[in-house]
Amino acid sequence: MDTLSLIKQPIEAELVDFIDLFNRSLNHEDGLLCTVLNHIKQRAGKRMRPILILLMAKNFGKVSEVTQHAAIGLELLHTASLVHDDVVDEAAARRGQASVNADYDNKVAVLVGDYVLSTALLHVSYTHSEKIVRYLAELGRTLSDGEILQLWNIQNKEITEEVYYKIIERKTAALFESCAAIGAESANASAEAVEAARLFGKHLGIVFQIRDDIFDYYDSEAEIGKPTGNDMAEGKLTLPIIYALNSTKNTEMLVLAHKVKAHEVTRNEIEQLVEFAKTSGGIEYAERRMWDFHAKACTFLDCYVKDENIRTALQTYLDYVIKRKK
Numbered sequence: 001m002d003t004l005s006l007i008k009q010p011i012e013a014e015l016v017d018f019i020d021l022f023n024r025s026l027n028h029e030d031g032l033l034c035t036v037l038n039h040i041k042q043r044a045g046k047r048m049r050p051i052l053i054l055l056m057a058k059n060f061g062k063v064s065e066v067t068q069h070a071a072i073g074l075e076l077l078h079t080a081s082l083v084h085d086d087v088v089d090e091a092a093a094r095r096g097q098a099s100v101n102a103d104y105d106n107k108v109a110v111l112v113g114d115y116v117l118s119t120a121l122l123h124v125s126y127t128h129s130e131k132i133v134r135y136l137a138e139l140g141r142t143l144s145d146g147e148i149l150q151l152w153n154i155q156n157k158e159i160t161e162e163v164y165y166k167i168i169e170r171k172t173a174a175l176f177e178s179c180a181a182i183g184a185e186s187a188n189a190s191a192e193a194v195e196a197a198r199l200f201g202k203h204l205g206i207v208f209q210i211r212d213d214i215f216d217y218y219d220s221e222a223e224i225g226k227p228t229g230n231d232m233a234e235g236k237l238t239l240p241i242i243y244a245l246n247s248t249k250n251t252e253m254l255v256l257a258h259k260v261k262a263h264e265v266t267r268n269e270i271e272q273l274v275e276f277a278k279t280s281g282g283i284e285y286a287e288r289r290m291w292d293f294h295a296k297a298c299t300f301l302d303c304y305v306k307d308e309n310i311r312t313a314l315q316t317y318l319d320y321v322i323k324r325k326k
Contacts, residue, residue, distance in 0.1 A: 004046060006316045010309045011054040014063040018050050018071055025072055025119055036104060036112045040079060049179045050075050052204075052317065056183025056197055059310045066127045067186040073124030073136050074182060076116050078175060081143050083113035088147070131185055139178045146170025154235040154261050159254075164242055165206070172212075173205030180204075193304060200300035203293045208321045210290045213238035214283060215326070217274050229270035232260045239289065240282030241273055248280050294322050 001009070008015055022044075026037040050071040057067040087101045087109045101109035117140075124136045150167050180201030184194045217240055219228045231238055237245075237257055244250075245257055253276050259265040260273070277283065297318055305311040 003316060003320050007055075007313050007320065008051060010307070010313050011051065011058055011063060014054050014058070014068075015047065015051065018054065018068055019044075019047070021068055021072055022050075022075060025076065025123060026116070032104075032108070033112065033115065036108060037116075040083070040112075040116070047075075048317075049078060049175055052176065052179040052201065053183035053186070055310060055313055055317070056180050057187040059187075059305055059307065059314070060184050060189035060193060060197075061187030064186060066129060066132070067183065069123045069126040070129075070132050070136075070182045070186050073120045073127075073132075074139070074175075074178060076120035076123065077136060077140055077143075080113045080117035080120060081140075083109055083116065085147070087113075127186070129185065132182055135178050135182050135185070139174055142170050142174040146172075146174065150236070154263075156261075157258070159237055159242055159245055159257060161239065161242055161246070164237075164239055168206060168209040169202065172209040173202045176201040176205030176208065196300055196304055200297050203297040204318055204321060206293045207290050207297070207318075210239055210286050210293075211322060211324065214240065214286055214290075217277060217283060229267075229274050232265060232270045232273060233267075235261055235263050237261070239286040240277040242282075243285040244277045244280035244282040247285075250276070250280075290322055294318060 023041055026041050028034045028037055053067065053071040053074065054063050057063045083101075087106050120136070124133050127133070146167055146169075149163075149170060153163055153167060156163065177198050178201070181194050181198035184197035189197070213231065216231045216238065217228065232241075237260060241257065245254055253273060256265060256269045256273050259269060265273075298315075301311055301314055301318075305314060
């Protein structure tokens with residue numbers, strides 16, 4: 001059995017129900033909106049976030065209609081945020097497919113993103129759970145907060161790990177955090193268990209983002225969908241280069257790092273920074289930090305997961321996030 005099949009195994013039937021409900025939630029009879037929503041449905045990805053919600057619900061009880069509508073709400077909120085992010089980033093593609101704004105235009109992308117967001121709110125209202133509604137509302141705020149913090153950080157002269165973690169906790173980890181907490185909450189887990197699930201999701205999400213950031217230091221555009229140094233080309237400094245700069249105090253490289261933030265860096269200078277991060281131990285440091293958070297996440301499995309199949313699925317999920325190649 002391959003890795004993704006092993007992760008899905010305890011919730012195969014429930015995942016089929018989720019996909020059917022998700023696709024129906026984006027059905028529309030009218031021309032342009034129907035076309036764009038079908039475009040969005042075609043780039044669904046691996047469904048890693050809803051899978052986490054379903055696994056958490058099953059771990060603490062069962063996957064119910066509440067779970068399914070909560071999962072739809074979260075996945076649609078995430079989808080809407082990606083459509084809007086592509087407009088902000090002026091991105092031409094996502095997951096190897098043309099972005100909505102590239103295939104249509106910014107006006108269509110913003111309006112369709114709003115439509116998807118409203119559909120997310122509709123589905124989360126079907127849970128009739130004030131806590132789940134609050135989780136989703138807070139998630140929307142947190143994702144926006146993370147994007148704005150990232151924009152502010154480009155202007156910030158300081159280069160610190162503290163701000164890096166604040167950004168990835170709000171932009172990426174918050175999604176996994178909400179998935180795990182919402183899944184547990186939908187199964188009526190205790191407040192203590194919901195909090196433990198939330199922390200599991202947070203640590204898993206941090207691992208996910210650090211792994212993504214490490215990819216950017218290697219030339220594998222065909223495999224992972226972005227060229228080496230793409231983050232720096234967008235003004236972002238991630239953990240490997242942050243560590244290298246702060247541990248060596250190399251003034252020449254620091255000048256180049258500030259050029260990154262000012263969007264004045266050349267491709268050759270980005271290549272210098274990438275090589276500097278590698279030779280100064282930045283990749284090894286980032287990998288150590290990933291494994292630190294992986295270990296923290298594993299404590300949840302030891303304390304709160306009794307079913308062997310679910311434990312195997314969650315452990316495989318966690319290992320997949322840290323060991324994946326793209």
